[in-house]
Amino acid sequence: MSDMLTLRGVHTHIGRYHILHGVDFTVPEGQTTMLLGRNGAGKTTTLRTIMGLSPPSAGEIDFAGASIGGWATPDIAMRGVGYVPETMAVFSDLTVKENLVLAARSGPFDPTRLEWIFGFFPPLKKFWLSRAGSLSGGQKQMLSIARAIVEPRRLLLIDEPTKGLAPAIVMALIECLAEIKRSGATILLVEQNFRVAEAIGDTVAVMDNGAIVHRGAMAALSGDGALQERLLGLSLEAHQ
């Protein structure tokens, strides 16, 4: 299986702060790669760097055969990268429909795909013509993810989709992400919730202090409490 995304020695500065210190990892095509790490490890900056929102100061980013390091964000998006930021990033003044229309860059909606999305997120159908700003936190997160998948993307970057959500909604999101994964999508998912990571991840990269400190199969990390303790400061038992 080929790699959809490869980061080699990526450094990122934000202002005078050096955030990423030579990040190296790969995202295999058709798999879900979990990016884990403590708060402030550099996970969100890594996604923003891939997306061109915080351009890299050194290193290489290869995506689907092209070197996209230093590309403008719109060019990266048009190349097939969907991005779901961690802040329930909807356009509040626009309706649910308008939010999705904006994201459908290649033309009108595919009705089958829209029904597929409504299958995961029924509230979006119910509030189709409501302002996105009037949705609940969970519904906004659903809309944010729906916007990223309204058209097939070659790679989805999703930043902490379960953050701040009620447990019932988290379960629905896990189901949704698992279904997106089964559809063959390639996903790079930042997640603090280890149970979510375990349920969805195929491979994992763990970050600390702006660098990758571990790479491997998710199942291996999941079955090794001592490794979790060392890398993430937790054991599954303690977490449960």
Added chain:
Amino acid sequence: MMLLSGDPPRGRVLSALLIVIVLALALTPFLFPGAKAMNVAAKICIFAALVASYDLLLGYTGTVSFAHTMFYGIGSYALAIALYGMGPTWSAVAVGLVVGLPVAAMLALGIGLFSLRVQAIFFAMITLAVASAFLVLASQLSWLTGGEDGRSFRLPELLRPGTVLLSKDTLGFEINGRTLTYYIVFAASGAMILALLRIVNSPFGRVLQAIRENPFRAEALGYRTVFHLTYANCISALVAACAGVLNALWLRYAGPDTSLSFSIMIDILLMVVIGGMGTIYGAILGATIFILAQNYLQALMGAASRAAGEIGLPLLPGLLHPDRWLLWLGLLFIASVYFFPTGIVGRLRAPAK
């Protein structure tokens, strides 16, 4: 609905207000045939279009520009210089349009590409600098612009007040060149407002709203925010230049005070805020209220002061003295911003379903 691009006023009071304003403007030459009423009505039409074009920038993209009067002035001066230089012919009007509108659009394109990449505050500062430079240029290039005195010119025969198109004997009222000019102003302003309404309700308008809310999110969806903002700046400048052409056409004059001054820029800002940003309809209400207050508040206060004096009320005659009209105008604006922070349209308009 088609005419309003599927974006009706939404609200009975608002709809009624807009209908009354549009009907009053449409019938002004017959209902209020005096010169002052016609001037006020024409100014409302022109400013409604001008303010709507500024609303496209400020209300729909969140971009603050101080160069709007510059584009307005370019339109005014283009027509004035052409008619002054070539004489009162239709070909001169055409030259004024063909030169003035592209100049405004190209200048807006240049400013946009040069400065919309940077933070909004820098864009505001750059537009302020360019507009100041343009004002100085217009005053200094006397051989072309007439300097501080501006340029007076004659209109083509058909648009002159002396040209009687329908005599009083035919319909009971006279339709002359001045009436025709008024309806050109009315129709062109209406067409520009409807065109802007179409633009803000198009997919392009939605992208502008998305950029206003979060430019990074819009970029992450693949939209080049600089280009979209620049297109909006060009459209806005074009409409402002057209409004400038109408202003010159109505006044038969173009000068720094009537088209380029910063007091006009402040008036535009106030009209947008009073009417309601990001609504287009707010431009019609804002322009109407502001211009009516500017023209009739003094007379209204004079009458109120006299009435208060006659019935012997203390203090009030002095407070309402016509010389204090600017104080009351200022208080009126403060009150409108305080009580209608989202503008009059924002308050009266029902949320979208």
